[in-house]
Amino acid sequence: xxxxxxxxxxxxxxxxxxxxxxxxxxxxxxxxxxxxxxxxxxxxxxxxxxxxxxxxxxxxxxxxxxxxxxxxxxxxxxxxxxxxxxxxxxxxxxxxxxxxxxxxxxxxxxxxxxxxxxxxxxxxxxxxxxxxxxxxxxxxxxxxxxxxxxxxxxxxxxxxxxxxxx
Amino acid sequence: xxxxxxxxxxxxxxxxxxxxxxxxxxxxxxxxxxxxxxxxxxxxxxxxxxxxxxxxxxxxxxxxxxxxxxxxxxxxxxxxxxxxxxxxxxxx
Numbered sequence: 001x002x003x004x005x006x007x008x009x010x011x012x013x014x015x016x017x018x019x020x021x022x023x024x025x026x027x028x029x030x031x032x033x034x035x036x037x038x039x040x041x042x043x044x045x046x047x048x049x050x051x052x053x054x055x056x057x058x059x060x061x062x063x064x065x066x067x068x069x070x071x072x073x074x075x076x077x078x079x080x081x082x083x084x085x086x087x088x089x090x091x092x093x094x095x096x097x098x099x100x101x102x103x104x105x106x107x108x109x110x111x112x113x114x115x116x117x118x119x120x121x122x123x124x125x126x127x128x129x130x131x132x133x134x135x136x137x138x139x140x141x142x143x144x145x146x147x148x149x150x151x152x153x154x155x156x157x158x159x160x161x162x163x164x165x166x
Numbered sequence: 167x168x169x170x171x172x173x174x175x176x177x178x179x180x181x182x183x184x185x186x187x188x189x190x191x192x193x194x195x196x197x198x199x200x201x202x203x204x205x206x207x208x209x210x211x212x213x214x215x216x217x218x219x220x221x222x223x224x225x226x227x228x229x230x231x232x233x234x235x236x237x238x239x240x241x242x243x244x245x246x247x248x249x250x251x252x253x254x255x256x257x258x
Contacts, residue, residue: 037258053257056179056250059233060257084257096258116258124230124250125257126180138181139256140226 004072005079008064010057012087015094024101026078033108035116037096039089047132053086053095056124060084063123067115075111077102082115084125095127169196176213177250178220182227185219195244202245206231207238213251220251228252 007023017034024032039051068080081099089095098115102108130136174193183189193212197204206229214221228235230250231242242249 054180055257056177056230056233056252059230059250059252062233120255120258122235122255123257124179124252124255126253127256128180138184138253140181140223140254141256142226142254 002078004069004077006065006068006072007079007081007083008061008068009083010055010061010064011083011085013085015083015085015097017094017097017099020081020083020097020099023081024079024099026101028103029078029101030103031105031108032099032101033105033112035096035098035112036094037116038094039091041091048091049130049132049134050091051089051095052128052130052136053084053089054126054128055084055086057086059124064119067118067123071100071111071115075100075102075107075114077107077111080111080115082119084119084123086125169198170202171196172202172244174209174244174249176209177248179250180253180256182220182223182251182253185223186217187219191217197244202243203241204244205238206236206240206242209242209244209249210238210251223253224251226254 005023007020039048041048064082068082071077072080077100079101083097085095098112100108100111127139128136129139172195174195175190176193177190178186178188193216195212210224210229214224230252231247236242
């Protein structure tokens, strides 16, 4: 198998998917799949005004690179794009983007939730939630061993598209 | 046995930084002259004693040494490594 193309980025501006489209271009792939995580306004009846993201930047880049490389090997992906935004991310804006491509669709479909679950467990990035009263608090899911389904405990962030659609 | 004092910086993030009121803490550690190593768990214990406001969060935190997670039993070199306290992450 030829070497996979890995693109990892941490940005402090809006994430534009079209800027990364060509990173998945490959003549031998039959599937491109993207996941965009966006700031959600309502969580369990509470209104989120905005989110603010902070990172241990150097470590986050290393962890994202490691994660993307492992995903490419595990799912035989030809390319992986993994981008996270820092700073303020308003309701409806994209905080994280994952793009993958593979020869056939099952690998890409399976890779997206696997990558997001691990990102939410190991990549040192944190969100601070600001509610409509202006109260701010850091989101720290319970325990270090958050498991792979911690997104359900995340009060303000994003869940996988598959879960949102039920 | 003679000992030497090392000044160790630990970077703090998110709720940890908020509790400490700073983005890092400096610890003065006394270690044996013939070694600059101690376990990550010992370092976190020192951090808790030095900064009690972190005590409620510490049990759920991990220590990163030179940008890699380490377990509590891992020997770390306080003379050369970079340390960061990593509270439970919430990216995505």
